Every structure is written in C-alpha cells, then in structure tokens.
Amino acid sequence: MAELDDLFHTDQYVGPERLTDLCYKLICENLDIISIKGRRGHRILRKGITFPSEICDKIIEYAQRSEATEDDDCFFSIFKNLAATRLKHVKISNCSLTDTSVQTLVSHKLYDLELTDCSNVTEISIEHINANSENLHSLACYGTSMIIPSSLSASGSSNNYVQQLQYYGRDYQTRRYVFKTPNLKRLALAYVGIPSSEYALLLAGLMNLTHLDLSNSCNIDTFEFYHLVPNLVSLALYNVKVNTDPKSFVKNICQLKNLRHLDISQSCHKQGQFENPNKILSDLVTGLPQLVSLDIGGTNLAGRGVAERPINTNIEDTNFGQLSDIPGLASKIHKPLQFLGLYGTTHGACRRHDIPAKVVAGDANEDQILIAAHVCMDNKQELLQKVLSDLYHVFRFENCHRMDQALCTVLEAMEKHPAQKHIQISGSATLFYIVKMKEKGELVARMKKRIISTLLAGMSTHRDEETMMRNGCLALCQFRIPHDVMSNYETLVKVLLHSAKHSEPESFVQRIGIYLLNSLACQVEGKEKRLLGKLGCVKTMLELVEYRVETNIFDDVLEVAWSTMWNMTDETSINCERFLDEEGMALFLKCVQQYPHKEELLRNMMGLLGNVAEVEYLRIHLMQERYVTVFANLLRSNSDGIEVPYNAAGILAHMASDGIDAWTIEKPTRKEVLKYMVQAIESWDLNAERNINYRSFGPLLRLLDVYHTPPCQHWAAWALANLTKVYSFKYCALVVKEGGLEKLHTVIADSRPYERIKELANLVIENCCQYESHSDDVNVSHSVLDSEYLRLDG
Structure with missing residues (x-):
C-alpha cells in the first residue's frame, strides 16, 4: 500500500546522525554554551550570539528531549532578546511553562504555536497571543491546558468577577470576541467546556479559518454556529456528542460546502449511536460534495453491512447501494474517499469487502491498525491505547509484515504521550516483540538508541507501575548490556x-x-x-x-x-x-x-572481599579475628570448584603482604594461615576452568613483588599460570601488556622465592611465548592467503 508507506520515514535512522542534530543536542545538554544564568536562575543569551528562526525553533524542539526545560520559565527566558533570537514555529508539550513564558514566545510574532498538556498556562495567555497575532496562522491547545476561559459568560457570575475581567481587559461579553487573530487559518481547542451559546463568542472574528478542531469539547449540539467559519476545509469533532439532533447537525454541517475532511469519530459508543444511520451518513456525504476524508470510527453510521443491501429492482432507485457494504456511502462507489476511519465501528464495518475508500483505518488487519494509529496519534489518546493493544496482538499471535512502520508508530506514540500509562504499557510490550523478532544486527545504532531512550522515558515516568517495569526490562534484555545502553x-x-x-x-x-x-x-x-x-x-x-x-x-x-x-x-x-x-x-x-x-553465594561474597583486600588502606578493616577465621576455614572448602578457596587465598595473600607488623590478631596466626594457603594452592588443578574475569593483572603482579612473604607470590604465580594455560587467548597478551614477563624473570632470578614459585613463573612465561608464537603463525598464514588473493585478482 503506497499510501501507508508514505506515512512512515524509517530511512531517517539509517546511517550516522546529522552534524546539525548532534550540535542541537550538545547545546541543549550544555546550555552554558549559549547562555548564562542571571539572578533567580533565568537564562540570558550570551553577548555576540545571534540565532535565526531555523536555529531557535530547533533549540526548543531538542531542549524538550533533554532536561534543558526542567525549569521551563528559566529556559525560555533565553528568547527574551528579540534582536538576537527569532522564533516562528513553536511546539511545546508536557511542559510546566507559565503565561510569562508564553508572552516571551509570542512576542516573536509567531506563525505557529502549539501547546499540549501545559497545565500552568491560563487564559491570560490569550491576551499575550492577541497582542502579537499579526503573523499567527496556526494555534493549537491540546490536553490539560486551561487557556480557554472557564466561563465566557458574565451572566451568573459575581459582580466582583465581572469587575476583575474588566480590569484585566478580558470582559469577553463587552468586547464581543475572545481571539483577535485576523490571519488565523488553523485553530485547535480541545476540551472546551463552555455553554453552547458562547461558541459564537469563542469563534467570533475568525472568518478566515480553514481548519477547526474542537475534539472532546462539550455543548457543540447541532453546530449552529457554522456561519462563523464558512470557509472550513477540515473539521474535527472527535468525541463530541452530535447524535442528540442528528438531522439538524447534518443540515448545518452541509452548509460548509468547501469541507474536505470531517471527523465525528467517538471513543464512547453511546455517543456514536444514531437512529437511521444509513440515511444520516448518506445525507452527510451527498451534502458535502468536496469531502474526501471521513472518520466515523466508534459509531454505527456504517450500518449493519451486507444484510442491509436493497433488492436490485432498479439500480437508479437504490443509488447503487447493492454495490457497497456500507449503504450510506453508496454515492462514493465511483468516486471513493481518500480516507475512511472505521476503527471501532459497530458490526465490524472495517472487515467488509466493498468499502469505497482508498485508505481505511480499522482493526481488520495490520495495515488498517497502522493507519488507525497514525490518525489517533496526536489527540485521540483513548483510541490510541486501544490501537496499540491491537498492534501488540498482531506481533504476539500473527506475522507482522510491516515491522519497521510498526516500530516507528510505537515509538512516536510513546514519545508523544509519556504521561499516558496505558500507551506506555502497550507500547513497551510491542517493542519487546519487535526487538526480539528483529534479526541480529538489523537495528541500526541510532534506532537502538531511540528505542532504549523511549523505553527509559516511559519507565522513569511510570516507575511504580509493575507492568511497565516488567515490559521495559524484558525489552531491554534483548539488547547487548551494557554496550547498547x-x-x-x-x-x-x-x-x-x-x-x-x-x-x-x-x-x-x-x-x-x-x-x-x-x-x-x-x-x-x-x-x-x-x-x-x-x-x-x-x-x-x-x-x-x-x-x-x-x-x-x-x-x-x-x-x-x-x-x-x-x-x-x-x-x-x-x-x-x-x-x-x-x-x-x-x-x-x-x-x-x-x-x-x-x-x-560464597564465591560471589569472597570475590567482593577480594576486591576490598586489594585496597591497601581498607585491609585494616578486614584484620579481625572473626573475619580471618572465616577466610582461613574457606581455604579448606571441599566444594566442587576452586573459586571459593581461591578467593579466600587471594584475600589472605593481600592481607599478609602488608608484613608481620600488620597482622594484629592472635588467632589464627599469620604462620598458620600461610601454611594453609600453600596447602590449598597445591591441591588445586592447574587445568581447572574458571568463572572469573580479570580486566587487569595489576593486583596479582604487585603480589609478585612481595619477597618478604613468598606464599603471597605463590598464589599470584599459580593464578597467572592457570589463567594463561586455560585461557591463553585472553590472558597471555594481558600479562605481556602489563609488564608481567619482566616481573616473572625477576622472581626466577631472585634467591628468596622457593622453587615451586619459580616453576609456576616459568610456566607462565612458556604459555605466553607459545601464544605469541602461535599468533605469529596465524598472522603469517593470513598474509599468505592475502597474497594468494591478490595474485588471483591480478
């Protein structure tokens, strides 16, 4: 489906990040590069720096992905300098900025302003917008923002309230408008809760509007204020109750003869049930000659389907109804809609065969679900979480053919709605299956980073939600830890x-x-x-x-x-x-x-204490009879492996390396412990495989210098001999790199170490020499092969 492919641009994550993106990230993570903190923490742009709108807009975009906007008003004060900064297109979401910052932003005479879930913004911002509206073409306010006045009507309000409105210049009834934005083309105001009579005041003076979104708003009724927005080409009334008087609603909507997109979808089925749904839909579609996009998801407007086909007595009289499984769309058979939203419609309309639309949103298959997710992405959170749940089941029980598009969809949903718990839960569950199903190496580095960052953002926000944490951890386990994180x-x-x-x-x-x-x-x-x-x-x-x-x-x-x-x-x-x-x-x-x-358990504990014992100034804390007794007893552990006694010997070797005077306990005596150490070491199999990982041989090599206590050297030499023999490919090079061979030769030449220590030292040297010789042979073989290939190519 070409239309579906056009919605997703996965190629943006192929190859390295662009230099400009890296620069924006660096600036937003280090704001001191471009600004200094003034009194009260507000940031001031550094002198001599000037940014055009293309850069300023991007700085706000990237700042929201970092922690730069943690103290939002302080951050946005950077843009108070109108001579050195310029903003045009500003989108802000899940932010605690106040009206003060809105005033700073709109003073740039913006073209576009979008605020989503900015709960500290109040109706005062309307006046800031109005005072700087000459260039404003698009204004959107979604989510929990209180920018819309709680009441546009002074009736029923106290005299004191009216006086306050008049004092601040916001007596809307007197001045007869709310927004003074003469060039505004797009307006989105979600969750408007005003009386139906006040919509005329809310939309007064907005004759140039072409796009209006009043989703989740109340008291729209029959849209009788259509005459205020006669030039609309797009109208979104998602989750708006319009079925009380559907006949009048359809009549009024059909006055908008330029309307190309109409959304009357519902997440609440009760609000989506119409009497005579086929006729309502038919009248709506035939009354809007320019309509190419229609969303009736969650309603019964698609009818009951095949069972309602009229008898084919007269093809003209039936208006081609017998050719469509959605009777109300019979008039669109020969001129299909570009888009039709059927997600959640009654009687499974999206699963029917003859649907007069090129692209359909629904839950019948993977493509429909992805389209539905795209449609729900910005301001249909209730539906989006259901769509993501459907997508999860596609991955869990079916074969997903559009994995890249699904991945981008899930990530976008989680990034745009971090506070929505169910979106995060469904998204993280789907990410687990996507990452698990991807072939090894198929995910490029940038995409891995985005997935991990998105998961962690959701986990951080919902860290007390067990399901979210489980999903996130399981998804993260599919990556290389710690490399990928x-x-x-x-x-x-x-x-x-x-x-x-x-x-x-x-x-x-x-x-x-x-x-x-x-x-x-x-x-x-x-x-x-x-x-x-x-x-x-x-x-x-x-x-x-x-x-x-x-x-x-x-x-x-x-x-x-x-x-x-x-x-x-x-x-x-x-x-x-x-x-x-x-x-x-x-x-x-x-x-x-x-x-x-x-x-x-004993191995892990003794390994930890071995690390403590390597720290010279901390060994004094281990020099207590109760601890040393345990270490000495564990030397003689009869466990299957050698790890526990090996670590016990290492601890005691480091403690003994401090000399006789540092052994401040009476029991067990230093002499006894050293005797037990040597006995234990000689009882171990030099070919034993180990469950241990050395990043450095520094601690072992330091013990080779302890000539005053040869058993300390004994343990270190045995460890090196064992590791270079069993894991030569891993540890021989480390011995050479850290100067171990020189120390071993010195031990052999010295008269103080006893013979067994020198034997072990010789063994380490032999292991390293054999490994180096073998490595040279391999390199020669590779060189010969390369030469052969070069000759063949010649």
Whole structure:
C-alpha cells in the first residue's frame, strides 16, 4: 500500500546522525554554551550570539528531549532578546511553562504555536497571543491546558468577577470576541467546556479559518454556529456528542460546502449511536460534495453491512447501494474517499469487502491498525491505547509484515504521550516483540538508541507501575548490556535501583531489575562503577541481602546482589569503602553462617572481599579475628570448584603482604594461615576452568613483588599460570601488556622465592611465548592467503 508507506520515514535512522542534530543536542545538554544564568536562575543569551528562526525553533524542539526545560520559565527566558533570537514555529508539550513564558514566545510574532498538556498556562495567555497575532496562522491547545476561559459568560457570575475581567481587559461579553487573530487559518481547542451559546463568542472574528478542531469539547449540539467559519476545509469533532439532533447537525454541517475532511469519530459508543444511520451518513456525504476524508470510527453510521443491501429492482432507485457494504456511502462507489476511519465501528464495518475508500483505518488487519494509529496519534489518546493493544496482538499471535512502520508508530506514540500509562504499557510490550523478532544486527545504532531512550522515558515516568517495569526490562534484555545502553547509563541505573527498592519483594520485576544491574556493573570502566556507588547501588544491594537474611529466604536475588557488588567494587576503592561503611561485613558473616554450603553465594561474597583486600588502606578493616577465621576455614572448602578457596587465598595473600607488623590478631596466626594457603594452592588443578574475569593483572603482579612473604607470590604465580594455560587467548597478551614477563624473570632470578614459585613463573612465561608464537603463525598464514588473493585478482 503506497499510501501507508508514505506515512512512515524509517530511512531517517539509517546511517550516522546529522552534524546539525548532534550540535542541537550538545547545546541543549550544555546550555552554558549559549547562555548564562542571571539572578533567580533565568537564562540570558550570551553577548555576540545571534540565532535565526531555523536555529531557535530547533533549540526548543531538542531542549524538550533533554532536561534543558526542567525549569521551563528559566529556559525560555533565553528568547527574551528579540534582536538576537527569532522564533516562528513553536511546539511545546508536557511542559510546566507559565503565561510569562508564553508572552516571551509570542512576542516573536509567531506563525505557529502549539501547546499540549501545559497545565500552568491560563487564559491570560490569550491576551499575550492577541497582542502579537499579526503573523499567527496556526494555534493549537491540546490536553490539560486551561487557556480557554472557564466561563465566557458574565451572566451568573459575581459582580466582583465581572469587575476583575474588566480590569484585566478580558470582559469577553463587552468586547464581543475572545481571539483577535485576523490571519488565523488553523485553530485547535480541545476540551472546551463552555455553554453552547458562547461558541459564537469563542469563534467570533475568525472568518478566515480553514481548519477547526474542537475534539472532546462539550455543548457543540447541532453546530449552529457554522456561519462563523464558512470557509472550513477540515473539521474535527472527535468525541463530541452530535447524535442528540442528528438531522439538524447534518443540515448545518452541509452548509460548509468547501469541507474536505470531517471527523465525528467517538471513543464512547453511546455517543456514536444514531437512529437511521444509513440515511444520516448518506445525507452527510451527498451534502458535502468536496469531502474526501471521513472518520466515523466508534459509531454505527456504517450500518449493519451486507444484510442491509436493497433488492436490485432498479439500480437508479437504490443509488447503487447493492454495490457497497456500507449503504450510506453508496454515492462514493465511483468516486471513493481518500480516507475512511472505521476503527471501532459497530458490526465490524472495517472487515467488509466493498468499502469505497482508498485508505481505511480499522482493526481488520495490520495495515488498517497502522493507519488507525497514525490518525489517533496526536489527540485521540483513548483510541490510541486501544490501537496499540491491537498492534501488540498482531506481533504476539500473527506475522507482522510491516515491522519497521510498526516500530516507528510505537515509538512516536510513546514519545508523544509519556504521561499516558496505558500507551506506555502497550507500547513497551510491542517493542519487546519487535526487538526480539528483529534479526541480529538489523537495528541500526541510532534506532537502538531511540528505542532504549523511549523505553527509559516511559519507565522513569511510570516507575511504580509493575507492568511497565516488567515490559521495559524484558525489552531491554534483548539488547547487548551494557554496550547498547551506555548513552543512557545513568538513567537506566536510577530506574532499576528504584525498582529494586520499591517493587514487591521476590517479584519478577525485582529479579529482572537486579540481573540488569549486575550486567551494568560488569564490563564497564571505573567511571560507571563509581557512578553506581554514587547512586546508591551498594546500599540497595545490601538492603536486599538484609531482607533475605532476616526472612531466611535463599533465592537468585541474594546471589546476584552479591555478584553485583563484586562487579562494581572491582578496582573501585570508593565502592569497597561504601560496602564497609554500610555494614556489609556483618551481612557477610550472617550469610556464611546461614548458607555455609551455597557455593555460588560464597564465591560471589569472597570475590567482593577480594576486591576490598586489594585496597591497601581498607585491609585494616578486614584484620579481625572473626573475619580471618572465616577466610582461613574457606581455604579448606571441599566444594566442587576452586573459586571459593581461591578467593579466600587471594584475600589472605593481600592481607599478609602488608608484613608481620600488620597482622594484629592472635588467632589464627599469620604462620598458620600461610601454611594453609600453600596447602590449598597445591591441591588445586592447574587445568581447572574458571568463572572469573580479570580486566587487569595489576593486583596479582604487585603480589609478585612481595619477597618478604613468598606464599603471597605463590598464589599470584599459580593464578597467572592457570589463567594463561586455560585461557591463553585472553590472558597471555594481558600479562605481556602489563609488564608481567619482566616481573616473572625477576622472581626466577631472585634467591628468596622457593622453587615451586619459580616453576609456576616459568610456566607462565612458556604459555605466553607459545601464544605469541602461535599468533605469529596465524598472522603469517593470513598474509599468505592475502597474497594468494591478490595474485588471483591480478
């Protein structure tokens, strides 16, 4: 369907981002580049900077995607300098700007102004608009904004209220208009709640209007004020009750002879039920000769379908009704509508065969659903959430043929309506299936980033909604963590930490959140690890551990919480310090006492404490009899693997490396511990596979320099020998890179280390040499192959 393809432009996410987009993002994330903060926090454009409208409009657009508009009035004050800035087209949504900022914006003599869900804007802004309206062609106010006066009628109001209106120049009854915008072509005012008699006042003086949207408004009745807007080509009355006197409504609407688009769709079926629906629709369509687009979704105007076909006695008398499954549209058989909205119509009208329209919105198939979503996108939130639910079921139970269009649709819906919980829930569920079904590598980097950012925005807004958090986490699990989320690292950590702390204990949401946090703590550098600690990850993990210890619950969350702390303390001393400050050692002892045979748990805890022991100034906190006794006992652990005794030996090796004077406890003695260490090390299989990941051998190589205590060197040499033998492809190069071979040669040449240490050191050197030799052979082979190919090409 070519018409459907025209609605979506997925190619914008192919290739790298444009330089201009990157510049706008940089400016909006660092407003100090273009402005300085004045008193009271208001921003002032820097001297010497001048921006044309093309740049200013874009800055507002991109600022809303960042946190630049967090203090909205302060941000919009940048545009007070009319000599250095210029605005033309301004769209603002979900913003807390006030009338003051609206005054700043409209002082630029705007062409277009759109405000959506700007709840702090009041009717005072009307006067600011009127005072600067000479260029204004389009004005839209959607959602919860109170820009429309609560009452346009002074009747029934107190004298004091009337006096206030007169004082501020807003006695609408006296001046006989609301908007003084003579060149206005488009007006959208959703949720207008004024008496029917006051619409004449609201629309007074707007004779040039061609597009009018009064969706979700009250008291429209029969649209008797049609004569005020005679030049309309588009009229949207979504969710407006017009079935009280449909005959008069149709008569009045049909006076708009230029009307090309009419929307009378409903989300409430009660408001969409008409008597004699076939005749109402037929009269409406025949009375509007220019009509090419009609939305009757949620109504019964499409009739009952095939069963209502008239008997073909006289083709002229039946007005071709027998050729259409929608009797009221029989006159359009030979001149089909460009668009027909049938989403939610009674009797399944969108599933009929003979529909006189080129493009149909409905729920009969994937194309209709995508069209419906496009139509509902901006100001039909109730319908949009239903459409997204339909789209979700397409992915769950059927084969989706328009995955790229569906992806763009879902993302746009979630981005435009961040506060709508059900839109976010349905959208996130659909994103899970889309990302899961996409072939590996099919999603380009920019699209991945957009998906992740959109998910996180929804999760941040609805972080206490369990379904949203579950959907979001499951969708994020389809990406490479942490690689694909690095640009949103802090946001994701904050969301997951909140979920870990506030979701139901032992819930799926808590479990998956902890797994993601553990993934975020792994394979990242010190900056991100420090951020985890700064945001409270250590404290949160310990709270999860404490809950399970107190309730005597052993589950995977307990193990993963310790694993997360193990990962985030790796070569990150500040997080090790946080662990100690938060009484982590007390919980360590409790876990050892309650779960003495849980090998995975013990491994994770001992790995974490190994990181603590690597920090010289923190080892004093480990030098307590109750801790060292546990470490020594775990040296002789009879578990299946070597991870627990290996980590215990590492902790003790680092503690012993500080010398005899640093061993301040009486039991167990330093001599005993070193003896147990050597016995344990020699009992391990040098070919044992490991469940450990070293990013650096710095801590091990430092222990090779501890000549005053050879058992410390013994443990380090054994570790290097094991790792370079079993995982030569991974660790031999690391030994060479960090200067390990020089240290090993020095150990071999020194008389103080005993023979077994030197044997292990020699083994490490041999492993590294063999690996380098093999790598050279591979490189030579590749060179030969390349030469062969070059000769073949020649």
